[in-house]
Amino acid sequence: MNSPFLLTIITFTPIVAAVILFLMPDEGRLDPHKDKERITSLRTAIRCIAAAATFISLSVSLIVYFQVNQAYAAGKTGFFLEDGPWTWVPQIGISYHLGVDGVSAPMVLLTGLASFCGVLISWHIDDRPREFFAFFMLLVAGVYGVFVALDIFQLFFFYELAIFPMYILIATWGWKVSREYAAMKLTLYILVGSVVALVGVIAMYFLVQGAGMTASFDIKDLIAARDAGVFDQPYVTLPAVLGGGMVSFAKAWFPFIFIGFGVLAGIFPFHNWSPDGHVAAPTAVSMIHAGVLMKMGAYAALRVGVMLLPEGAQMHLPWLIGLTLINVVYGSLIAMVQRDFKYVIGFSSVSHMGLVSMGFATMNLTGMTGAGLQMFSHGVMTALFFSCVGMVYDRAHTRDIPSLGGFGHKMPLVAGAFIIGGLVSMGMPGLSGFVAEFPIFVGLWQSAQSLTLPGGQVAWYYAVIAILAVLGIVITAAYVLRVIQRVFFGEFDESKWHDPIGDVTVLDKIALAILVFWLVAIGLYPPIMETMVSAGMKPIALLLGGA
């Protein structure tokens, strides 16, 4: 199985499934009383199509993952399993070009895990399931498309393709109280960021064209332009307020591109959409959203921002790290005071995604590898968290932490899974969280000693940031333990609940098991992921002078 089409199969299986679902008969035409059996069988078919499509993509992404692993083991570098470039819009240098490396392969796998588990957990959705699963498939396809794109235009194409189904999914199937507000807020926030970055990328294209090089949106051409120094030439005159003088394209555009994508990674002060969005979304969508979509932002910021404009990164990341510190500490402090179970997890995502951007900002291989691992680890962990929250909510119909309690008695497996997720989030050794967060802190210390700022001095304050960020982890431990104790432990009060509270279904258990497996596996044997992420980050870290 070394076919170049593997990545195309991964991306297009959900799209095909979405088209099939849209073509299926429309349930509204059937009488809910007379045609009961037909409706039931129709719904089963819809769910099976969705499950099958996500399962195929998941299986293929596993194959891809291990092939990339082997390729690195064999000492290869660059992008693997390339498909293309095939001509798409040749007039402006847009091609269809897929490929993965050590950074994106784990993300593809993460998407597979979160989407398959998401379908299993959404089995019971019975309001317009055809539309729900079809839009869900489009969302998943968009996310896959971003991670396998080697053409920046294509990356944008799928990036925005992923946002819109999200709006409809949250607004229609979300939590009634806040879904319309949250869905709109989320969509607008994310798109403002991405379109500004889009203008930056178009400007990049014409800059390369003006320099007389091969102009296209293909990442390899842009890398060639970067290596030729096209983005480091004087480009624009700064206004007098900012000191005047000419600066290069890289320095001028980096903050816009990095923060533009960073909005989706929840970077402070543009994180505000994220907890609201997570809470309002239906469970499966929260899983994809917090688990995978936020990584899409971080990944694009890395791929387009840091990788193509390293000179800009060297200038701007040393101050952007301050924002990421606010993410880490502020996010966990806010999580501490939430009453709503789901908001706790929502703000914990803000905090943990701060660690990812912080890892990028260390600008050395250790820290960036940690960031890459954290993207995967946090993705699986938060998908696990949101599925547990969803399972509790579906039975208790409330997420108010003080009114819950003793749920460990009723759903022991969920409690166990949540506790493992909690341990991951506080960075317990032996689980994936430790494997991810430890290198980030090591990277911070390394930078504190060796990173030279554009002004010539050593970035000593990285040490302070490391110390403050560790505080964030301590706070994380506090709020996670608080939630575990209040929700899952203690006495279960039967009299409080109208309906009997039962255990979760087999499908739910399978989903939880799959997610927990990866958290433990990486924790116990880090090389299955650490080696490839490190190899994938190495070329980028080299550009920043930190390898």
Added chain:
Amino acid sequence: MFGAENNIQLYQIVAPILPEIGLLILLLIVLSADLFLAPSRRRSVGIVAAVGSLIVMAANLFVGLGMVNDPVFAQPVLGGMLRYDMLALIFRTMVLLAGGLTCLIALDVPKLGQQGEFHAIVLVATMGMSLMSAASDLIMVFLALETTSISLYILAGFLRDTPQSAEAGIKYYLFGAFTAGLFLYGLSLLYGFTGVTNIYALAEPLGRQMLGDANGSFALALALLLLVAGFGFKIAAVPFHFWTPDVYQGAPTPVTAFISTASKAASFVLLVRVFGAVWPEAAAPFWMSMLAAMATITMTLGNLLALIQRDIKRMLAYSSVAQAGYTLMGVVALQSDWGIASVAFYMFMYVLTNITAFTVVIIVSNATGSDAIKDFAGLSRRSPNLALAMVLALLSLSGVPPLAGFFGKFFLFAAAVDAGYVWLAIVAVLNAIVALYYYLTVIKVMYVDETEDTSPIHVTQAHTAVLAITGAGILIIGTVAGPWLAWAISAADSVASTLP
């Protein structure tokens, strides 16, 4: 240049006006059929008009593409009145498509589709627009413009028994007649100072006059300003947009669809052709800055006013003002290789998209008897596929992949950035986000809001056909953009070859 008519063959005279000939024959058929058919069977008149227009479109395209290497192609023909080139070919395709689809969506609208004269007037308007697409002489420009406008005034007021429609007709007429006067005054100034009427011969004397003589330069600036006003009215750009919401709301919806698509496309091609040819290069920076300001104000105001609309037709009216603002970006970037190409591409996608949106509006208001946005509630339950078609249209208008609007906006932004207007591109993308809010609000109403009436909505065959054609078009252009862009670029090239 216009005298080489000695060896001209008959087909070389017929081909450039093939759509006009076709439409004229069709018009006669429609009028006589209307005369002889019993009122109950007059619906078939509309089918003839619709299918006929589409056949004319196909024939024109087929013949045109076959004549690309012919000596008359991309040359002034018929005494310099028309220029037969790719730009004309593509925009004629758009207006004929829009005309045909308008007849089709009007078929099942009461008091409209069963009237033979409705279809006849649509055909006349289409003919005017087809001439606008190719006109290359000031006389022809004005004649084509007026043929179109007068037909559209009648169409807007077609339901003369309802006050809204009558008001729309009058309002459109008054505004239109006034700006037509301004426009004509501009044209006569141009002729007076240069002594030529062919727009491709204008540039040289115009440049000389403007640079040489202070009085002449002022008068010519005034002339160009008057032209901007005339075009501004036709494309609904601020500050000449005041008629738009009232006419869009009052006119019968199929007519609104027609005005918002075909008329806008035809006006844009004329705008691009005239300004592309007449603006002397020395004066370009001034005019470009003015148009850039106009584009900024148009899209911003259009989007902001659309935010507060409760009526879907008014909302789409302001949205179409905003869309004109985006498209003006391409005109601003006229000197970039992408300028004209992006306008052509955008208009093609806009025609398909807006017809989809208005078709859904027609179907829904037939079922609910209202044009209020809130009455779209529950559409995703009452007719999931109709809701999906509306989602396609709205998201394409807001520029979301994998729909045509995404590439349309992308090329416009690229044109602006290429021409050095990065700030304009940023303004436009931020505007696109504002626009998203009101488009998403409609989607929310369709999917989230509940309604008491949950009976399924019946969609007629004609409407299904239109939605299938336009929906497939939106998806195909949005995924396989290459071939369409190649067309748009060849259209741009065919004009660029005449630029000084």
